[in-house]
Amino acid sequence: MTRVLIVDDEPGIVASLRRTLRKEGWEILTAVGPRDALQILQGGAVDMVISDYQMPGMTGLELLSQVTERWPETVCVLISGWADSMSEQKLREAGVRTMISKPWDDGELKATLRTLLSS
Amino acid sequence: MRSNDTSEESPALIRIVVFEPPGPPNETLAALDRIGAEVEFSRCTDLETCAQAAADDEVDLVVFDRRATTEISAVLAALGASAPPSVAILDKGSPESDALEAFRAGVSDCVREAGDYAEVLPVVALEQIRRWRQQRKRAVADRKIAWLERYSENIVQSINSALLVVDVDGQITLANSTAGATLDADPLEMTARSIDEWFPSSALEPSLVRQTLEKGVRFRGAETMIALPGRDAVPIGISCTPLLDSDGGTHGAVAIFQDLSEIKQLQQQILQQEKMASIGQLAAGVAHEINNPMGFIHANLYQMAEYLDDLDAYLEVVDSLVETANEVANPALGSVLGRLAETRKRVDFNFLREDFRKAVLESQEGSERIRHIVRDLRDFSHKGNAERSLADVNQCVDTTANIVFTMMKHSVVLEKEYGELPELSCYPMELKQVFMNLLVNAYQSIEEALASGSREAAIRIVTAEKNAGIVVRVTDTGVGISESDRQRIFDPFFTTKEVGAGTGLGLSTSYAIIERHGGHMTVDSEPQQGATFEVWLPLDPVAASSEAP
Numbered sequence: 295m296t297r298v299l300i301v302d303d304e305p306g307i308v309a310s311l312r313r314t315l316r317k318e319g320w321e322i323l324t325a326v327g328p329r330d331a332l333q334i335l336q337g338g339a340v341d342m343v344i345s346d347y348q349m350p351g352m353t354g355l356e357l358l359s360q361v362t363e364r365w366p367e368t369v370c371v372l373i374s375g376w377a378d379s380m381s382e383q384k385l386r387e388a389g390v391r392t393m394i395s396k397p398w399d400d401g402e403l404k405a406t407l408r409t410l411l412s413s
Numbered sequence: 414m415r416s417n418d419t420s421e422e423s424p425a426l427i428r429i430v431v432f433e434p435p436g437p438p439n440e441t442l443a444a445l446d447r448i449g450a451e452v453e454f455s456r457c458t459d460l461e462t463c464a465q466a467a468a469d470d471e472v473d474l475v476v477f478d479r480r481a482t483t484e485i486s487a488v489l490a491a492l493g494a495s496a497p498p499s500v501a502i503l504d505k506g507s508p509e510s511d512a513l514e515a516f517r518a519g520v521s522d523c524v525r526e527a528g529d530y531a532e533v534l535p536v537v538a539l540e541q542i543r544r545w546r547q548q549r550k551r552a553v554a555d556r557k558i559a560w561l562e563r564y565s566e567n568i569v570q571s572i573n574s575a576l577l578v579v580d581v582d583g584q585i586t587l588a589n590s591t592a593g594a595t596l597d598a599d600p601l602e603m604t605a606r607s608i609d610e611w612f613p614s615s616a617l618e619p620s621l622v623r624q625t626l627e628k629g630v631r632f633r634g635a636e637t638m639i640a641l642p643g644r645d646a647v648p649i650g651i652s653c654t655p656l657l658d659s660d661g662g663t664h665g666a667v668a669i670f671q672d673l674s675e676i677k678q679l680q681q682q683i684l685q686q687e688k689m690a691s692i693g694q695l696a697a698g699v700a701h702e703i704n705n706p707m708g709f710i711h712a713n714l715y716q717m718a719e720y721l722d723d724l725d726a727y728l729e730v731v732d733s734l735v736e737t738a739n740e741v742a743n744p745a746l747g748s749v750l751g752r753l754a755e756t757r758k759r760v761d762f763n764f765l766r767e768d769f770r771k772a773v774l775e776s777q778e779g780s781e782r783i784r785h786i787v788r789d790l791r792d793f794s795h796k797g798n799a800e801r802s803l804a805d806v807n808q809c810v811d812t813t814a815n816i817v818f819t820m821m822k823h824s825v826v827l828e829k830e831y832g833e834l835p836e837l838s839c840y841p842m843e844l845k846q847v848f849m850n851l852l853v854n855a856y857q858s859i860e861e862a863l864a865s866g867s868r869e870a871a872i873r874i875v876t877a878e879k880n881a882g883i884v885v886r887v888t889d890t891g892v893g894i895s896e897s898d899r900q901r902i903f904d905p906f907f908t909t910k911e912v913g914a915g916t917g918l919g920l921s922t923s924y925a926i927i928e929r930h931g932g933h934m935t936v937d938s939e940p941q942q943g944a945t946f947e948v949w950l951p952l953d954p955v956a957a958s959s960e961a962p
Binding site for chain 2: 375
């Protein structure tokens with residue numbers, strides 16, 4: 295079963311993403327922060343990590359670049375409330391495959407994630 | 414004589430040039446020595462040296478000791494108008510006509526080398542020297558006065574401020590050239606005219622100059638308006654000082670002022686820029702904070718709509734269950750069905766089901782709107798990480814115009830007048846956004862005008878090269894813009910559109926984009942007269958921004 299980890303310190307985002315992806319038939323894991331996320335990943339790799347950018351302790355970009363380094367197979371998706379401050383190059387270096395800005399469009403989001411997971 | 418001498422302010426040393434005769438010396442030098450003060454002699458025996466020595470500014474007197482008239486006139490002619498006084502000593506036996514000739518040659522006085530000439534000569538010489546020195550002092554003083562006059566006139570005329578002097582009645586007695594330029598008048602023709610012509614004054618509201626004249630009030634750096642025929646009132650900064658006579662009464666006033674129009678305009682511009690910058694920062698912060706909660710509100714609303722579909726599917730089955738159950742005569746079932754029917758009525762189930770969906774849809778619409786506002790906000794403060802590229806502005810305008818044109822429901826005449834333009838280094842997508850905004854606004858304004866009975870419906874797009882830049886002008890036949898709206902038209906969130914029809918960020922975003930290109934955007938419009946928006950983009954934005962104050 296496809297395993298997807300959602301990381302965000304905002305519980306509302308985690309819950310709504312879980313709702314959105316409920317019918318995809320994936321196993322949804324959630325973490326409230328980067329540390330929590332890394333702990334979960336150490337317990338077993340996942341197919342995709344969707345992480346928020348602004349989080350206490352570590353940015354989503356830092357988390358995802360660690361994920362890319364340790365679990366290169368994992369698809370990394372960054373989700374952000376403010377898309378401007380990140381350069382394409384930084385995203386690429388961290389292994390981010392796509393970036394989603396809040397608020398997202400449900401249909402688009404699902405389609406994007408499906409494509410990324412099937413490739 | 415001696416006491417007189419020492420009372421003179423002139424230098425004590427007296428310089429005398431003596432043109433001596435070739436023959437044996439006489440008593441002349443000794444006699445001149447008797448003048449009293451210290452005397453320095455320059456003794457010459459030929460014409461050239463004499464003329465040269467006498468040309469010195471410090472020389473007080475030239476003495477021609479028994480020289481021929483021809484020699485005297487030659488020396489004096491060489492000295493010209495600035496010659497010091499001269500005394501001719503005539504030979505004892507010379508005829509009376511010699512004296513006359515010496516005077517004709519230009520000497521100031523003659524002394525005959527007669528018996529008492531040693532007594533007479535110093536007296537005559539001294540008298541000439543005294544006169545000469547007085548004359549020289551007066552000339553120096555006159556020159557100084559003339560210089561001072563020129564000096565103050567120069568200052569008055571060359572100061573960069575307008576200067577007016579008025580008498581106690583408010584009549585202008587002096588106006589410098591800047592005053593003339595500022596007040597649109599010939600400074601010379603302004604004298605004797607009333608100050609009230611330019612500084613409107615009434616009994617209730619006396620002008621600042623009048624207040625100075627009447628109450629002796631001083632103003633420094635005050636701001637007021639002046640009236641110019643056929644023009645808008647001009648803002649000026651003014652300092653007013655009363656002219657006081659010795660007993661303290663006011664006998665006039667001096668006003669120094671400067672046209673503040675340009676400064677005011679710059680202030681306005683800077684204010685606008687500052688407002689933009691702070692709004693931009695605020696927007697970035699707010700957008701970020703809003704996006705988090707908006708993220709899940711938005712997503713949840715969509716999920717709720719999906720849930721409703723699922724619920725509906727389920728309730729449909731429940732409905733058919735109830736229908737079937739109603740046909741079965743079972744007391745236990747009947748009681749539950751009764752409660753179900755009662756509850757259904759109490760909660761107005763049919764309305765609830767329908768309205769739930771409506772409420773979700775409306776909330777989705779609202780959330781969608783917030784999403785757009787936030788996106789506009791983000792665009793507004795967006796620094797733009799796209800690279801600059803060379804673009805054909807005509808093409809940017811044209812593709813945008815074509816997109817907008819296909820969206821226009823009413824038939825609008827689109828006039829295009831594209832000039833030949835050089836390629837511009839710019840952010841083409843951003844510029845297209847600006848043109849889109851201007852064209853959509855123009856169209857919406859025309860729609861509004863048509864609704865209120867206007868028959869004209871045209872948008873005119875003009876591009877041209879101008880002032881080392883590119884001008885794009887969009888003119889419409891719409892409803893126009895009132896003066897008060899024009900003041901705020903580039904302010905963020907300012908909108909005249911209906912609630913929900915516009916975020917009020919379109920023009921402020923456009924303004925910010927044009928500013929990022931180093932250009933500027935202006936609007937010209939009157940109510941019911943359509944509007945013209947003009948965008949100017951510099952070909953060299955760096956040069957344009959360094960020229961800006």
